[in-house]
Amino acid sequence: MSSRVLLALAIGVMSVAAxxxxxxxxxxxxxxxxxxxxxxxxxxxDGDFLEWPIACLPYAIDERGSSSMAFDEVEQAIDLAFATWxxxxxxxxxxxxxFKPRLSSTCKRxxxxxxxxxxxxxxxxxxxxxxxxxxxxxxxxAVTIVMFDSSNGRILDADMLINDALGPFAQCDPDLGxxxxxxxxxxxxxLQSIVTHExxxxxxxxxxxxxxxxxxPTSPRTEVxxxxxxxxxxxxxxTIYDLPGNxxxxxxxxxxxGFDLNCEDxxxxxxxxxxxxxxxxxxxxxxxxxxxxxWSALLIAMLTxxxxxxxxxxxxxRS
Amino acid sequence: xxxxRVLLGLSGALLVALITASSAHGSIVQALDLSExxxxxxxxxxxxxxxxxxxxxxxGTIATWYRIEVERELRSDAPTRDQxxxxxxxxxxxxxxxxxxxxxxxxxFTVGERAVIFMEGDRQLAFRPVGMAxxxxxxxxxxxxxxxxxxxxxxxxxxxxxxxxxKQSPGALPQKERLEAFLERVxxxxxxxxxxxxx
Numbered sequence: 365m366s367s368r369v370l371l372a373l374a375i376g377v378m379s380v381a382a383x384x385x386x387x388x389x390x391x392x393x394x395x396x397x398x399x400x401x402x403x404x405x406x407x408x409x410d411g412d413f414l415e416w417p418i419a420c421l422p423y424a425i426d427e428r429g430s431s432s433m434a435f436d437e438v439e440q441a442i443d444l445a446f447a448t449w450x451x452x453x454x455x456x457x458x459x460x461x462x463f464k465p466r467l468s469s470t471c472k473r474x475x476x477x478x479x480x481x482x483x484x485x486x487x488x489x490x491x492x493x494x495x496x497x498x499x500x501x502x503x504x505x506a507v508t509i510v511m512f513d514s515s516n517g518r519i520l521d522a523d524m525l526i527n528d529a530l531g532p533f534a535q536c537d538p539d540l541g542x543x544x545x546x547x548x549x550x551x552x553x554x555l556q557s558i559v560t561h562e563x564x565x566x567x568x569x570x571x572x573x574x575x576x577x578x579x580x581p582t583s584p585r586t587e588v589x590x591x592x593x594x595x596x597x598x599x600x601x602x603t604i605y606d607l608p609g610n611x612x613x614x615x616x617x618x619x620x621x622g623f624d625l626n627c628e629d630x631x632x633x634x635x636x637x638x639x640x641x642x643x644x645x646x647x648x649x650x651x652x653x654x655x656x657x658x659w660s661a662l663l664i665a666m667l668t669x670x671x672x673x674x675x676x677x678x679x680x681x682r683s
Numbered sequence: 684x685x686x687x688r689v690l691l692g693l694s695g696a697l698l699v700a701l702i703t704a705s706s707a708h709g710s711i712v713q714a715l716d717l718s719e720x721x722x723x724x725x726x727x728x729x730x731x732x733x734x735x736x737x738x739x740x741x742x743g744t745i746a747t748w749y750r751i752e753v754e755r756e757l758r759s760d761a762p763t764r765d766q767x768x769x770x771x772x773x774x775x776x777x778x779x780x781x782x783x784x785x786x787x788x789x790x791x792f793t794v795g796e797r798a799v800i801f802m803e804g805d806r807q808l809a810f811r812p813v814g815m816a817x818x819x820x821x822x823x824x825x826x827x828x829x830x831x832x833x834x835x836x837x838x839x840x841x842x843x844x845x846x847x848x849x850k851q852s853p854g855a856l857p858q859k860e861r862l863e864a865f866l867e868r869v870x871x872x873x874x875x876x877x878x879x880x881x882x
Binding site for chain 2: 394396414473474475476477478494495496499500501502503504505507508509510511512513514515520530565570
């Protein structure tokens with residue numbers, strides 16, 4: 365083999381490697397299998413991609429809002445964050461993704477009911493624990509919890525929880541940013557930036573290594589640029605919701621088993637059980653019932669019902 | 684010789700391409716340095732994952748228990764005579780039947796893998812990793828050495844600066860490290876903190 369052929373081969377392989385690296389360093393998608401990331405390893409996308417089957421997505425903000433912001437300011441920041449993703453255009457056409465802000469919820473917790481209605485709730489928690497007093501990681505500012513059908517990656521429900529104890533939060537000036545504070549009296553965190561990032565997870569986007577992407581991990585407290593999507597974020601949402609113009613403002617909001625804005629109306633949560641027994645040769649738990657519920661049949665039935673029940677609905681229930 | 688150089692170049696190009704590949708970030712979490720990880724831990728163990736079991740809570744959410752066979756105990760909330768050879772770690776998310784739940788930033792384990800785990804919680808219930816995936820240092824063999832890596836699954840790590848601003852942070856273990864050297868650092872911090880508490 366001549367040196368020229370080898371050189372051409374080298375250039376070819378380098379090009380392929382560069383292209384591969386370029387792909388790997390862009391956005392990643394959330395998947396059913398998750399990932400076991402080691403050090404700086406690239407994203408692992410085993411399993412099916414997580415994706416809403418009908419991207420006409422309602423959400424509702426818990427009526428108790430945040431302790432550091434007026435409720436209308438919270439609404440404004442969150443609506444703008446979701447609208448940022450909805451306003452994307454893919455090759456000149458609106459992305460196949462519409463958000464439906466609903467009336468406020470009474471749902472200060474993550475919950476998925478089946479049977480029973482559901483709501484994609486956005487809630488501020490202080491104390492930072494679930495309804496049974498089980499603490500989330502005290503260091504987390506915000507988490508998005510996504511329920512999905514693991515047989516096909518269809519997202520069924522998503523809730524966003526924000527740690528109100530790590531505020532204060534604010535709708536900061538888009539030009540000047542948030543006011544800086546001190547160690548003992550920290551300045552506010554820009555809520556819109558936080559929610560824009562978390563909304564990416566809400567729709568199935570994992571993360572990105574592109575420095576100016578909303579899904580890239582730079583979030584100085586005063587920075588508000590993460591409100592704006594980068595080309596990589598746009599590529600991500602256009603890849604996932606890739607039927608531009610398929611939905612219109614009258615689309616039927618997708619929710620499993622119908623809306624229930626009040627997830628607390630069935631009384632105090634049942635927190636019994638859940639105690640493992642490590643020395644007995646296996647785990648036992650009152651709550652545990654893995655693999656015993658015919659979820660796939662239930663889900664298929666619910667999805668069928670949802671499709672049959674599709675009706676016109678206003679773009680924004682609040683307006 | 685020329686072929687060897689070209690092949691060497693090819694390997695280098697591939698290596699550069701792989702090095703520029705991404706890291707994962709999701710939930711926004713305050714970064715903890717090693718002293719903070721130790722301080723927030725009720726128990727620190729080196730262990731092997733021997734079993735996992737996902738279960739659905741009554742509120743419909745899913746959590747997963749991992750049974751960890753303890754190889755070494757670095758900090759315990761119990762006297763030595765009462766220490767158990769196994770510990771249960773619970774994380775949010777998992778799969779039950781066809782229903783799955785993901786929380787970006789929560790660690791996942793593979794049965795059989797080994798890790799250093801910084802845990803908080805009550806032994807009567809399950810422990811939880813400190814700082815979500817930050818509290819899990821996975822052990823891998825590299826060139827014959829046991830090496831630890833900090834897991835940053837789906838984490839966006841930030842720290843509050845002196846001016847109150849949040850800045851991106853590398854976390855407790857920015858670079859991989861030999862297991863024994865890392866454990867010695869942890870033991871030193873445990874001793875220092877125990878000494879400070881006793882004064």
